[in-house]
Amino acid sequence: MDSNTTIKSEIFNLLRDYPLSISFIKNLSEIGELLFFGGSIRDYYLYNEYRNMPRDFDIAVKLNQNNESLFESIIENQLYSKNRFGGYKVKIENIEFDIWKLENTWAFKEKKLIAGERNLAKSVFLSVDGIVYNFNHDTLYADELRWSMENKLINIVLKDNPQKELNLLRALLFKKKYNYEFSSDLKEEYKKSISLYKNFHEKLHKLQISHYKNEYLTRKDVREELESIYS
Template sequence: MSRHEKKIRNQLIFLLGKNPNTLSFIEELTNVGDLLFFGGSIRDICFFQENPPMPRDFDIAINFKNRHLFDSIIKKYSYKKNRFGGYKINISNVEFDIWDLENTWAFKYTNLSPSEENLAKSVYLNIDGIVYNFNKAWVYDEDFRTSVRDCKLDITLEENPQVELNLLRAIVFKEKYKLKFSSRLKKVYKNYLNDKSDRLVDSLYELQLSHYKANYLSKEEIRYELNYI
């Protein structure tokens, strides 16, 4: 385990350990397969290394070895399945979104083959291109590192069922991480603006409320960002 990977593990355990029920849940899940943390929890641990914020939720894909054991564990908790086939579980007010690695959207509907490494390449934005194998303490972060090194938000995989949501997230991340948009990403915005310029501001604003449950950006701030792309 490298120093970088050990630090990720320690910070992840620290965040999960703020409530013993959540950490024990994760430790129990390690028996069903490799737990692949991705999304905001790992991204912010690596971006804000000294003091990562508590994430809104923890996204985990499981490379299953024992699916029957998972089914028996999950029955002990209150959960619901989302429209993409993942499990949403709330434990002591901490939310987990859990997926079967082989059945994530990108592996089902694109030419990308299911693998731990490719999970980091299945995201729309390169800043999301980081995956941490909790069981083995391995990190896959090539696209994430490129984004940080170049201070640039770019597109990793164009095929995505929630492009508009990712366009909103890109505006949020631009400010949060002090990044700029790539020419490729700007082109996507321009295409959307050509198709529905009057409605895009309202659409992104409403997505913000439904996704983040918060008002990070006003309509004026969204309009300002779109005007200067």
């Protein structure tokens, strides 16, 4: 990364034609620290550029004291919905933002880890998701993702997860996208699920269609990937 470039400036450059989205981010950053995590930061880190607009932006907000009502008003001024885990899906100019109060992200709310920006990168199921960027302070935490890059492996970070099947599907997609292999721990998770479901490949394929509204892997692709885990 160029010494004069920050991820913040790259995000603003990416959104230069979306002034309402930029305003939304700026407004949030004035009432708390914005922790970008997941794919919107991962792909920039991997390629040192934004090749495409991210599917969405995942942001955990570490609110400044007494700014709860301001946070709610900023969200409520947008087109939004609340998900079953307590986060907000906000849509602005056809760009989606998944917004969480830091302490309400699943692993922290369930006391799996102590709430904190460093631990946010350790609260993910897959190591390729283990990256967090503090927008306010231009600080990056990427140990888990860096491990995957160096070893060309996808590993498990935190086994407890409310969306394990979705993450097992996502791991198949990441394997194809980045040409990484699965760690032994991740293979064991697949084996457990395969033993529980007679046609687990069919279950993952259907989940892919319902979640992404697209078919990146055919039924045959999914079945062959699962079969290869035993080879």
